[in-house]
Each structure stands twice: as C-alpha cells, then as structure tokens.
Amino acid sequence: MGNSRRDFLKIAGLSALGLGIKPTADAFAQGAAPKVSVNPKAIRGKRWAMVINVQKFKEKGPELQKACMEACHSIHNVPHFDNPKQEVKWIWTAEFGHSFPDQERPYLHEFEEDGLKGVPVLVLCNHCENPACVRVCPVKATFQRPDGIVMMDYHRCIGCRYCMAACPYGARSLNWRDPRSLDKDGKPFIKTLNREFPTRTRGVVEKCNFCAERLAVGKMPACVEVCKDNEIVFGDLEDPKSEVRKLLREHFVIRRKPQLGTNPQVYYIV
Amino acid sequence: MFEKALSGSKGYWAWVIFLLIVIGIGVLNYLRQWEYGLGITGMSRDVSWGLYIGQFTYLVGVAASAVMLVMPYYLHNYKVFGKITILGEFIAVSAVTMCLSFVILDLGRPDRAMNMLLHPTPNSVLFWDAVVLSGYLGLNIFIGWTVLGCEKRGAPPPKWTKVLIYISIPWAFSIHTVTAFLLAGLPGRGFWLTAIMAPRFLGSAFAAGPALVILLCYLLKRVAGFDAGWEAIRSVAKIVAYAMCATVFFFLCEMFTVYYSQIPEHMNHFAYFFKGLHGHGSLMPLMWAAIIMAVISTILLVIPSTRNNPDLLPYLCAMVFISLLIEKGILLIVGGFIPSPLEHITEYAPTLPELAITFGVWGIGALMLTVFYKITMSIRKEAQA
Numbered sequence: 001m002g003n004s005r006r007d008f009l010k011i012a013g014l015s016a017l018g019l020g021i022k023p024t025a026d027a028f029a030q031g032a033a034p035k036v037s038v039n040p041k042a043i044r045g046k047r048w049a050m051v052i053n054v055q056k057f058k059e060k061g062p063e064l065q066k067a068c069m070e071a072c073h074s075i076h077n078v079p080h081f082d083n084p085k086q087e088v089k090w091i092w093t094a095e096f097g098h099s100f101p102d103q104e105r106p107y108l109h110e111f112e113e114d115g116l117k118g119v120p121v122l123v124l125c126n127h128c129e130n131p132a133c134v135r136v137c138p139v140k141a142t143f144q145r146p147d148g149i150v151m152m153d154y155h156r157c158i159g160c161r162y163c164m165a166a167c168p169y170g171a172r173s174l175n176w177r178d179p180r181s182l183d184k185d186g187k188p189f190i191k192t193l194n195r196e197f198p199t200r201t202r203g204v205v206e207k208c209n210f211c212a213e214r215l216a217v218g219k220m221p222a223c224v225e226v227c228k229d230n231e232i233v234f235g236d237l238e239d240p241k242s243e244v245r246k247l248l249r250e251h252f253v254i255r256r257k258p259q260l261g262t263n264p265q266v267y268y269i270v
Numbered sequence: 271m272f273e274k275a276l277s278g279s280k281g282y283w284a285w286v287i288f289l290l291i292v293i294g295i296g297v298l299n300y301l302r303q304w305e306y307g308l309g310i311t312g313m314s315r316d317v318s319w320g321l322y323i324g325q326f327t328y329l330v331g332v333a334a335s336a337v338m339l340v341m342p343y344y345l346h347n348y349k350v351f352g353k354i355t356i357l358g359e360f361i362a363v364s365a366v367t368m369c370l371s372f373v374i375l376d377l378g379r380p381d382r383a384m385n386m387l388l389h390p391t392p393n394s395v396l397f398w399d400a401v402v403l404s405g406y407l408g409l410n411i412f413i414g415w416t417v418l419g420c421e422k423r424g425a426p427p428p429k430w431t432k433v434l435i436y437i438s439i440p441w442a443f444s445i446h447t448v449t450a451f452l453l454a455g456l457p458g459r460g461f462w463l464t465a466i467m468a469p470r471f472l473g474s475a476f477a478a479g480p481a482l483v484i485l486l487c488y489l490l491k492r493v494a495g496f497d498a499g500w501e502a503i504r505s506v507a508k509i510v511a512y513a514m515c516a517t518v519f520f521f522l523c524e525m526f527t528v529y530y531s532q533i534p535e536h537m538n539h540f541a542y543f544f545k546g547l548h549g550h551g552s553l554m555p556l557m558w559a560a561i562i563m564a565v566i567s568t569i570l571l572v573i574p575s576t577r578n579n580p581d582l583l584p585y586l587c588a589m590v591f592i593s594l595l596i597e598k599g600i601l602l603i604v605g606g607f608i609p610s611p612l613e614h615i616t617e618y619a620p621t622l623p624e625l626a627i628t629f630g631v632w633g634i635g636a637l638m639l640t641v642f643y644k645i646t647m648s649i650r651k652e653a654q655a
Contacts, residue, residue, distance in 0.1 A: 024390050085314035085616060098612045104534070132457050138396040139385040158385050159308070159378015162396055164318040168458020170611040174318060174378055176309030202307035203378025260457040
C-alpha cells in the first residue's frame with residue numbers, strides 16, 4: 001500500500017514536471033509564424049511615429065482636442081466610469097507643465113496662459129522603441145510589433161498592473177470594474193457600442209494602440225483623421241519621404257521624458 | 271502528524287475559531303471583489319498598487335528572515351538556536367503563502383493567474399519572483415516537515431535535508447533581492463529607482479522577521495509553556511539590533527543622495543511624506559510614526575542594558591515590526607505613485623473591503639503558523655515525556 005502511494009506520487013510529480021517544462025522550453029524556442037493573409041489596402045510602415053503640432057492646436061482651441069478624444073474613445077469602446085480616480089483614457093489632455101515635467105521653469109504658467117492661450121497638450125501612449133511596459137509584462141500580454149506599435153492582448157492580460165507601474169507616461173488604464181455594465185443611473189459605461197472593435201472585461205489593462213485595427217484596413221488613426229489641418233501627422237519614421245520625417249527635418253521638436261531611454265515615438269512641435 | 275493540531279485546550283480552539291471568523295470575513299469580501307472588480311479597493315489609475323502589493327513586499331522580507339536562524343545554526347553550528355530554527359522555517363512557509371495570496375488577489379483577472387506558467391517570460395522580474403517564491407515555499411515545507419518528523423521519531427534528520435538547507439540560505443537572499451528588483455528597475459519611478467533598494471529590503475527583512483520570532487517566543491512561553499531559552503532570545507535580539515542599524519543607515523544613504531542631489535523626480539516623493547506636497551499629505555502621520563518608532567527602537571536595541579531587559583524587549587520588537595510594516599507594507603509601494611508620472615497627486619487610502627481582505631490573509635498566515643507550532647509543541651512535549 002505504502003509503495004503504491006509512493007509510486008503514484010512519483011508518477012504525478014514527473015507528470016507535473018513534464019507539463020511545466022513544455023511551455024518553458026517553448027518560451028526559449030523560436031516557433032514558425034502562422035500564415036495570415038493581409039488586406040491589400042493595409043497601410044504598412046517600418047516604424048510608426050506621430051507629430052503633434054501644439055501651436056496649431058492652440059489656434060483651434062480645446063474643441064478640436066475634445067473631438068480627437070471623443071473619436072478615439074467611441075471607436076475603441078472606451079468606458080466612461082463615473083469615478084474620476086478610476087477613469088480609462090487612451091488620449092487625453094494635460095497642461096504643458098504636467099505633460100513635460102522636465103520643462104519646469106519660472107513663470108511657465110504665463111506661457112501656458114498666454115503662449116498657449118490656456119490650451120493644454122494632447123498626450124497618449126508614446127509607442128516607445130524601448131518600452132518598459134513590454135519588458136515587465138510577465139505574460140507577454142503587452143508586446144511590440146515589428147512596426148513599433150506597442151499592443152495589448154486583452155485576452156491574455158492578468159491585470160497585475162506591472163505595466164502601469166513601469167510606464168513613465170501614465171498611458172495605461174485598468175478596468176477597475178466591468179466596462180460592459182451599467183452606472184448608477186442604469187446607463188451603460190460604453191455610450192455607443194462599436195461592434196467593429198472588442199469591448200474589454202473588468203480587470204484588464206488597456207491603452208492607445210495607434211489604431212492598428214484601422215491601419216490594417218487602410219485608414220489613418222482616428223485622432224489623425226479628425227484633424228483636417230495636419231494638427232496631428234502620422235507616418236513612417238523610416239521613410240525619408242514621409243510627412244513625419246519632413247516635419248522633423250523642418251521643426252524643433254520635443255518628446256516626453258526622452259532622458260529615460262525609452263525612445264518615445266510621439267513628437268511635439270511647440 | 272496533523273492529528274496533533276486537532277486536539278488542544280479551550281484557549282487553542284477559541285483562537286482557531288477566531289482566526290476562522292477573520293478568514294471568513296476576508297473570503298466574503300473577496301467574493302465581492304471578484305464580482306465587482308478591483309474598483310472595490312482604494313487603488314486608482316494613478317496609485318495602481320496599494321496595500322496588497324505592500325503587504326506582499328513586507329512579507330517576502332519576513333519569509334526571508336528565517337535564514338537568520340538557519341544560518342547560525344547550520345553554518346556556524348550555533349547550538350543555542352537548535353530549538354527555534356524550525357519556528358523560523360514555519361514562519362517562512364506561512365509568510366510565503368501569504369505573499370502568494372496577496373499577489374493573486376491583487377490580480378484583475380485571477381482566473382488567468384496560470385498564464386504566468388503558460389507563457390513564461392524570462393525578461394519580466396515578476397516571472398522570476400514567482401519562480402523564487404514558489405521554490406522557497408517548497409524548500410521550507412520540505413525541510414520543516416522532514417526535520418519535525420524525525421524529531422517525532424527521535425532520529426537525526428537525513429543527510430539530504432542538509433543539502434536543501436544549504437540551498438535555502440542563498441535562496442532566502444534571492445527572494446528579497448528579486449522582489450526589490452521588481453521596483454528598482456522602472457525608469458519613470460524616481461522613488462524606487464535606487465540601487466540601495468535590495469540592500470534596504472534585506473536589512474529591514476532581517477530586522478522585522480527576527481523581531482517577530484522574539485515576539486512569538488514570548489507568546490509561546492505564555493500559551494504553550496515553550497521556553498526558547500534566554501540565551502537564544504538574546505542572540506536574536508542582537509541580530510535585530512544589527513539589522514535595524516543597517517536599515518537606518520541604508521535609509522540615510524538614500525536620504526543623502528535624494529536631498530543633496532536635489533533632483534525633483536526623486537525628492538518630490540519624500541517631500542510628500544515628510545511635509546506634504548501641494549497641500550496633500552494624508553500619509554504624513556504614518557511616515558512620522560514609522561520614523562519615530564524606528565529611531566526609538568534602534569537606540570534602545572543598541573544599548574545593551576535596554577536590549578537585554580526581558581520586560582522591555584518585546585515592546586522594542588513590536589515597535590520594529592510595526593514601524594517596518596508601515597514603511598514597507600504601505601508607504602514604500604504607495605510612495606512610488608505619488609506624485610504620478612504627470613506630477614498629479616492622487617492620494618490613497620484602503621477601503622473597508624480591502625482592509626477586511628488584508629486581515630483575512632493575515633488570518634490565513636496566523637492559522638497556518640498556529641497549526642505548525644501546535645504540532646511542533648505537541649511533538650516536543652511527547653518527546654520530553
């Protein structure tokens with residue numbers, strides 16, 4: 001009797017070990033990529049980047065920024081939670097001094113009020129070339145595509161929020177409750193449901209995806225489309241003829257916290 | 271050997287039932303969290319880790335500190351610790367179990383926790399933390415249980431336990447180092463971005479854990495008639511004194527770099543705790559309470575006459591344990607998020623369900639420790655009789 005129990009435990013232990021080794025070995029091995037057909041209309045690039053023209057936004061006033069945020073958040077089914085501490089946002093605005101804390105200087109508020117006419121700055125995920133969030137994710141739920149876009153797999157994310165601690169730009173939001181449910185007044189958190197894009201469950205992290213799903217069908221990112229006068233320009237940084245490269249050639253631009261070595265890919269003309 | 275935990279005095283059963291009630295309240299509140307989501311806690315978009323991760327961090331230290339009893343006994347043949355090394359090993363088992371519980375109930379999607387094993391990611395420190403913590407748990411269960419079983423039969427432990435014990439010594443250092451690396455490698459969090467983080471973690475761990483051992487020895491003497499021996503307690507107190515000195519020293523090193531360099535990204539977090547920032551400072555009283563307790567207990571532990579006063583020692587140890595519980599179990603984690611990367615200040619306070627769940631996990635740890643110690647005490651009493 002004692003022996004048989006011992007044998008059983010041995011076999012059970014070996015089986016558990018075997019089950020554990022397989023995924024570990026897979027993690028270090030290079031698997032063959034599955035074949036997928038690509039939409040012929042898809043826009044492709046080697047390294048996507050975005051240029052935001054703060055001066056142009058100043059002329060347009062805060063309405064255009066609201067339109068950008070509204071377009072992004074409605075297309076991506078971003079929920080509007082009533083508790084401001086738990087809000088989910090992909091693109092939002094912050095005062096210049098808060099968007100660029102390293103630009104702090106005396107009388108900066110005068111520049112914010114007069115120089116920028118009180119219009120804040122649009123901020124979003126920077127799709128860093130060296131993303132800290134991807135480095136820390138314990139399940140590869142956040143990953144970087146070859147074209148530089150930092151993506152989220154909502155079906156794999158375990159909600160540990162290590163990426164939120166790692167992101168130096170506050171670009172990530174957790175669904176602190178069920179985004180598919182109703183608020184106190186019985187209204188859905190997702191105002192208008194877009195059936196073309198997945199909704200999320202509670203407990204997963206989300207953020208801007210540079211509209212990867214729109215690029216795949218030949219459309220520009222939603223916030224870019226809203227801006228008729230090139231207030232936001234999106235393009236391939238590796239293409240010398242691209243509009244973003246032209247703007248970077250002609251203008252002095254700044255980025256958020258470049259000293260951290262993340263190499264953010266959202267550039268600001270101030 | 272578990273049968274020993276099933277017979278005990280009225281006091282024993284009252285304590286067990288009390289713990290079961292605390293655990294039950296925690297479980298009920300966790301079910302609410304499971305249903306509603308982490309929004310039931312006081313955490314927010316800006317302060318995205320709170321009490322759960324803080325307690326996890328602190329308890330990793332408590333678990334690692336078992337090595338402070340194991341090392342003198344097994345490496346230096348310090349016989350005085352013979353009676354209490356097993357107490358340390360069982361503290362490690364209970365504390366690591368609490369750590370793993372805290373990590374899992376902090377997940378937004380606990381049903382996907384096993385994704386960590388399905389998709390192992392060697393570049394994530396969290397992956398390595400899971401590896402070293404479960405390894406340490408396994409080592410200590412194995413060692414503690416085998417040694418106790420041999421004690422019951424009056425036989426010396428088999429030779430292979432010695433090998434595992436030697437492995438467990440560097441392993442204890444690894445669990446706390448890796449946990450410090452969780453925080454110390456993040457580019458945008460000035461509060462945590464410091465190489466002293468791992469040494470600080472080890473210092474505070476080797477103070478808090480042995481302080482708990484002393485408190486438990488006092489408790490066991492009263493409720494179970496177990497005498498660890500004054501010589502052993504005096505030696506553990508010396509360890510606490512040295513470790514507290516190291517902790518205070520490391521903290522002052524951090525203070526020097528932060529305040530002499532005057533770099534705002536590093537200074538703002540400390541300013542928030544010490545004097546408040548832009549009119550916010552709800553955690554200021556906790557910070558000062560932790561500092562005052564740390565200073566008083568360190569001074570009195572260094573002075574031999576106060577350290578060796580058996581009536582004063584438990585109070586000093588309680589001060590050490592609580593001071594470090596505040597500093598590491600709450601403030602160290604929350605402080606990294608205040609101010610936020612956009613220099614906004616969102617304050618944090620745990621909610622009632624969050625506190626109930628936290629106490630529930632402490633209940634689980636206390637119950638495990640109670641059962642382990644009950645078995646140990648019963649076996650020792652039988653051996654004596």
